[in-house]
Amino acid sequence: MITFADIVTYDTDPAGGIAVFAGLGFFWLAFYVLLAVALWKVFSKAGYPGWLAIIPIVNMFVLVKVAGFSAWLGLLYFIPIVNLVFAIIVAFRTGSAFGKGGVFSFFLLWMFAFVGYFIIGFDKSTYTKPV
Numbered sequence: 001m002i003t004f005a006d007i008v009t010y011d012t013d014p015a016g017g018i019a020v021f022a023g024l025g026f027f028w029l030a031f032y033v034l035l036a037v038a039l040w041k042v043f044s045k046a047g048y049p050g051w052l053a054i055i056p057i058v059n060m061f062v063l064v065k066v067a068g069f070s071a072w073l074g075l076l077y078f079i080p081i082v083n084l085v086f087a088i089i090v091a092f093r094t095g096s097a098f099g100k101g102g103v104f105s106f107f108l109l110w111m112f113a114f115v116g117y118f119i120i121g122f123d124k125s126t127y128t129k130p131v
Contacts, residue, residue, distance in 0.1 A: 031114065034118075035113070035114055036054050038114070038121045039053035039117055040053040040121070041118075041120075041122060042063075042094075042117050042120050042121045043059075043066065044121075048062050048066065060077055061074035064090055066127075067093035067097065068097065068129060068130030069093070073086070088106070091116075092106070093130050095116075096130060098125045098126070098128075100120070100125070
C-alpha cells in the first residue's frame, strides 16, 4: 500500500538549489553590467552623465528624461500594467529621439532592450531632444 509519505518526498540536499541560484545570480549580474554599459553610452550621447546608468532606479528616471518626459513620470514604472504601456511609449520616444523607426523601437528598445541600447549607444546616430 502506498502512503502519502511515499509520494511526497523532499530533497534535503541544498547544493542543487544553491548552484541554480548562483548561476541565475551570475547571469543577472552580467546582464545588468552590460545593460549599464549600453545605457552609459546612450546617456552620454543625450547629454546626461553616463555614470547614472549604474544606479538601478535612477537610470530608469534618466531614460524617461532622455525620452523627453519629466522625470516625475518615471513613477509610472511602479504601477502594474501602466508600466508596460509607459515602457513602450518611452521606447518609441527614445527611438525617435535617436532617429530610429517604430519597428526598431518596439523590438530592440522594448522587447530586447539589451541589444537596442547597444546599437543606439555605439552607432553614429545623434540625439535630438523630443518635443
